[in-house]
Amino acid sequence: MKGATLDGRYKVPGGGREIYLRITGKKQALIGAACVVIVVFFFLDLMTGPSWLTVSEVITALLFHETVSSANEVIVWDVRLPVALMALIVGASLGIAGAEMQAILDNPLADPYTLGISSAAGLGASLAIVLGVGVTEAGVFLVPLNAFVFSFFSSIFIYYVAKTRSSDKGTIVLTGIALLFLFQSSIALLQYMASNQQMAAILFWMFGSLSKATLANAGICAAIMVALFAIFASDAWKLTALKLGDNKAKSLGIDVEGLRRKSLICVSLITATAVSFVGTIGFIGLVGPHIARLLVGDDQRFYLPLSALMGAMLLSIASTLSKIIMPGSIFPIGIVTSFIGVPFFLSLILKRKKGGLR
Numbered sequence: 469m470k471g472a473t474l475d476g477r478y479k480v481p482g483g484g485r486e487i488y489l490r491i492t493g494k495k496q497a498l499i500g501a502a503c504v505v506i507v508v509f510f511f512l513d514l515m516t517g518p519s520w521l522t523v524s525e526v527i528t529a530l531l532f533h534e535t536v537s538s539a540n541e542v543i544v545w546d547v548r549l550p551v552a553l554m555a556l557i558v559g560a561s562l563g564i565a566g567a568e569m570q571a572i573l574d575n576p577l578a579d580p581y582t583l584g585i586s587s588a589a590g591l592g593a594s595l596a597i598v599l600g601v602g603v604t605e606a607g608v609f610l611v612p613l614n615a616f617v618f619s620f621f622s623s624i625f626i627y628y629v630a631k632t633r634s635s636d637k638g639t640i641v642l643t644g645i646a647l648l649f650l651f652q653s654s655i656a657l658l659q660y661m662a663s664n665q666q667m668a669a670i671l672f673w674m675f676g677s678l679s680k681a682t683l684a685n686a687g688i689c690a691a692i693m694v695a696l697f698a699i700f701a702s703d704a705w706k707l708t709a710l711k712l713g714d715n716k717a718k719s720l721g722i723d724v725e726g727l728r729r730k731s732l733i734c735v736s737l738i739t740a741t742a743v744s745f746v747g748t749i750g751f752i753g754l755v756g757p758h759i760a761r762l763l764v765g766d767d768q769r770f771y772l773p774l775s776a777l778m779g780a781m782l783l784s785i786a787s788t789l790s791k792i793i794m795p796g797s798i799f800p801i802g803i804v805t806s807f808i809g810v811p812f813f814l815s816l817i818l819k820r821k822k823g824g825l826r
Contacts, residue, residue: 495770502777509784513552554681555787556780563779566753579753580739583644587651589743590673592618612744620736676749676802704768751809
């Protein structure tokens with residue numbers, strides 16, 4: 469058999485396998501470099517705040533916390549570490565969700581925020597709060613569940629809009645934007661009906677904030693993110709094959725409709741989990757995957773993990789910026805990501821070729 473398979477088991481005349489391995493090595497190196505950069509921003513996030521700490525103080529507090537002052541121990545372990553970890557985990561979750569939304573809809577403008585899925589999750593959470601369950605112990609479970617239900621049905625609606633023959637990429641994005649405004653208007657109505665306590669809880673979802681992060685919540689979010697990442701990774705070659713078109717993917721034995729349904733469920737779950745803990749944070753799922761695609765292409769073996777890393781990096785940067793924009797206070801992180809994401813989103817819309825959006 470002539471030619472080389474993806475795993476390089478067959479030699480190719482002219483050094484094809486060597487070229488493939490070199491390209492693969494470069495992509496792996498990019499992923500490794502992204503991991504190093506993330507560690508840098510993670511420590512920067514731990515260092516910044518009303519009380520600045522040095523790298524050595526942070527490391528000492530993390531590894532030898534019994535030898536540091538009680539103030540530094542509280543700052544690092546109780547205040548900054550949960551926030552820094554949650555920024556990485558939620559950023560990675562949104563990066564994964566955006567990457568898979570773009571893959572299954574074949575649309576570079578798709579992400580949980582621009583298609584209204586994050587706002588749908590926020591509406592579900594807000595409705596649970598107004599009904600009284602979001603301010604009780606049961607709300608720990610019912611609010612995320614309601615967020616998932618709303619985001620899932622929003623995803624299904626977007627999916628069926630994308631399936632219609634008359635729907636091009638622009639139509640899908642406009643539909644998502646319409647849903648986004650519908651859900652945000654519904655959230656505003658719920659705010660009008662809410663009590664002061666409920667209003668404060670709903671505002672948390674609208675602005676997006678890491679301030680309520682805890683190590684326990686970060687652990688839950690991380691467990692769900694890792695589990696869903698594993699599911700997407702197991703379907704990596706199938707998701708990559710979707711770029712060839714539905715007919716070619718089906719000829720390779722792929723259940724295209726089943727794959728899309730499965731992916732939408734996973735995207736809804738990972739989005740709802742992120743939103744339920746930190747509120748609505750926009751554009752991370754758009755910018756992160758786009759940067760990853762520019763660096764490694766559409767091969768899901770590299771595109772998926774790098775999208776997660778780029779999302780984690782961007783939200784970690786935003787977390788750091790939120791603490792230094794207004795010294796002495798913490799800026800809502802959802803506003804920071806919007807300032808980063810809106811210009812990027814507009815630049816993507818303006819990049820057109822003869823066939824439409826790239």
